[in-house]
Amino acid sequence: MLLSFEVGNFRSFGERQELSLFPSERESKFPEYLLQPPGVADLKALPLAVIYGPNSAGKSNLVKALRALKALVTERPTTQTPDERFRFSARLGQLPTELRVRFCARARVFEYEVARNHDAVERESLSVASKPALGGGLDRVFSRTSSGQVMFDERCADELPVGIGGLLDVVGVAANELVLGKLFDVLAEEKLRPLLAAVRHWFRSQLTIIGPEDRAVALPELLLGAPDLRTSLASFLRTAGTGMSDLDIRTWDLELESLEPTVRATLELLPVGQTISSGWVDMTRDTDRHFRALELQAVHRSGEAEVHSRFSDESDGTQRLLQLLPMIFAAGILREPPQRVFVVDELDRSLHATLVHAFVDQFVRRASKTKNQLITTTHETHLLDATRFRRDCFWFMNKTESGESRLYSLDEFPVRPDLPLDKAYLDGRFDAIPPVGGLDDIT
Numbered sequence: 001m002l003l004s005f006e007v008g009n010f011r012s013f014g015e016r017q018e019l020s021l022f023p024s025e026r027e028s029k030f031p032e033y034l035l036q037p038p039g040v041a042d043l044k045a046l047p048l049a050v051i052y053g054p055n056s057a058g059k060s061n062l063v064k065a066l067r068a069l070k071a072l073v074t075e076r077p078t079t080q081t082p083d084e085r086f087r088f089s090a091r092l093g094q095l096p097t098e099l100r101v102r103f104c105a106r107a108r109v110f111e112y113e114v115a116r117n118h119d120a121v122e123r124e125s126l127s128v129a130s131k132p133a134l135g136g137g138l139d140r141v142f143s144r145t146s147s148g149q150v151m152f153d154e155r156c157a158d159e160l161p162v163g164i165g166g167l168l169d170v171v172g173v174a175a176n177e178l179v180l181g182k183l184f185d186v187l188a189e190e191k192l193r194p195l196l197a198a199v200r201h202w203f204r205s206q207l208t209i210i211g212p213e214d215r216a217v218a219l220p221e222l223l224l225g226a227p228d229l230r231t232s233l234a235s236f237l238r239t240a241g242t243g244m245s246d247l248d249i250r251t252w253d254l255e256l257e258s259l260e261p262t263v264r265a266t267l268e269l270l271p272v273g274q275t276i277s278s279g280w281v282d283m284t285r286d287t288d289r290h291f292r293a294l295e296l297q298a299v300h301r302s303g304e305a306e307v308h309s310r311f312s313d314e315s316d317g318t319q320r321l322l323q324l325l326p327m328i329f330a331a332g333i334l335r336e337p338p339q340r341v342f343v344v345d346e347l348d349r350s351l352h353a354t355l356v357h358a359f360v361d362q363f364v365r366r367a368s369k370t371k372n373q374l375i376t377t378t379h380e381t382h383l384l385d386a387t388r389f390r391r392d393c394f395w396f397m398n399k400t401e402s403g404e405s406r407l408y409s410l411d412e413f414p415v416r417p418d419l420p421l422d423k424a425y426l427d428g429r430f431d432a433i434p435p436v437g438g439l440d441d442i443t
Helices: 059-074 154-159 164-171 179-186 193-206 219-224 227-239 261-268 316-324 326-333 353-370 421-426 437-441
Strands: 002-008 017-020 048-052 097-105 108-116 121-131 133-144 150-152 207-210 246-253 275-278 281-285 291-302 305-310 341-344 373-377 394-399 405-409
Touching: 002 059, 017 405, 048 059, 048 353, 059 097, 059 108, 059 179, 059 193, 059 207, 059 341, 059 373, 059 405, 097 193, 108 193, 121 179, 133 154, 150 154, 150 164, 154 193, 164 179, 179 193, 193 207, 219 227, 219 246, 219 281, 219 291, 227 246, 227 316, 227 326, 246 305, 261 275, 261 281, 316 326, 316 353, 326 353, 353 373
Parallel strands: 048 373, 048 394, 207 341, 341 373
Antiparallel strands: 002 017, 002 097, 097 108, 108 121, 121 133, 133 150, 246 291, 275 281, 281 291, 291 305, 394 405
């Protein structure tokens, strides 16, 4: 569960900006929508954050910052990463990018921070709440200085792998590597102990970044083993007027020799039991020598006949809808609620306004059971609806005169309870709308 995220000196972000999922004390509506993290006392979080702003305000850069943090922790670093520091300040150009996230995982509250240049980590730290709540303060698990020195706090020694400091001395942590990423790379799950295993699980499995072209899950593989989920998704698509009557999965064995060299090389490196996706086709390595493919197909009814076609032939809007629907339905059908944090850039891309509203409404209504969260950027103003959503869920992004992205909450504005928020936003009440007067000067 995401509690807050801070980003500074990254792309369009200059000074630090914070997105908070803590509920505002000034908002009393819909208390039933607030999330209670399992096993954490006196802590509640919002299930939703919707971010508005004009084009080029920096909304997508917030998503990219979270994606960058996830990649730093979960992927092996390259020798040289792009320099993505804020470019319009000589002072900030000499300082590192700063990313800090506070989250709840497996009944523990964590805070992780990293400051990094394009070629080296300046500092890094992981802390954990000393009690199953934030009121008890945070204990430092480890910290890393710009010189590369890593220090583990004795207060957390009993919860860390035995000899962890010596292990790092043996394997070494390069200047551009994270301590956290290195530990996750060299230690098996059972060796991490519960504390670090919870952190790895959150970054790898719960934090889910979905760009405009991404899918929430490897869908063909998921639907093959969850017929009830396939039925639910097909029913929704049918009632949404897509023209489809059902979904189907086509499966076949793969012959590596018949594949393109790049695809064959990728599959040969794929671990047994893992899946890669290409469009609406999932390719899985079942054993050392056996590979199979699964393709999602749309089923249309023409009179008494059923016509099966590639799902990639459906409209962009239909494909986008199915990309996102598992965020609602999967948690109620799979064995364990995933408690995932879905960060979606351009939720409304190719989707009708009524579908976007219905999607978010269903997500929030189910969140008290699934413990899922949705953080999304959008231009869809129909979501600015105080009769259905809490006002502290709405955020705005705008740029200052110096070109820096500034993030601020609707909660900062004194507004009447009956104020139509969508109209007020388009009227410029909260800023964060594009100036369009210059169009009159174009000849």
